[in-house]
Amino acid sequence: MSAHIDIDHALETLDHTSAKDLDDSLAEGQIIRHFTAGSITPEEFKHYSARLLKISRQRKELS
Numbered sequence: 001m002s003a004h005i006d007i008d009h010a011l012e013t014l015d016h017t018s019a020k021d022l023d024d025s026l027a028e029g030q031i032i033r034h035f036t037a038g039s040i041t042p043e044e045f046k047h048y049s050a051r052l053l054k055i056s057r058q059r060k061e062l063s
Helices: 003-013 021-036 042-062
Strands: none
Touching: 003 021, 003 042, 021 042
């Protein structure tokens, strides 16, 4: 599975109301792992990190 599909899937999982706080950490871990493995560029890392932060903040506001 490509890094982009893997990360997108993890971030989309967070959109579901049944997502747990652990899912945030798992998505963050996937972004970091793919970056350190060289599967994504620094620009992509920044993009995915910003998406995760936005989703995490929205979830926190809803709870």
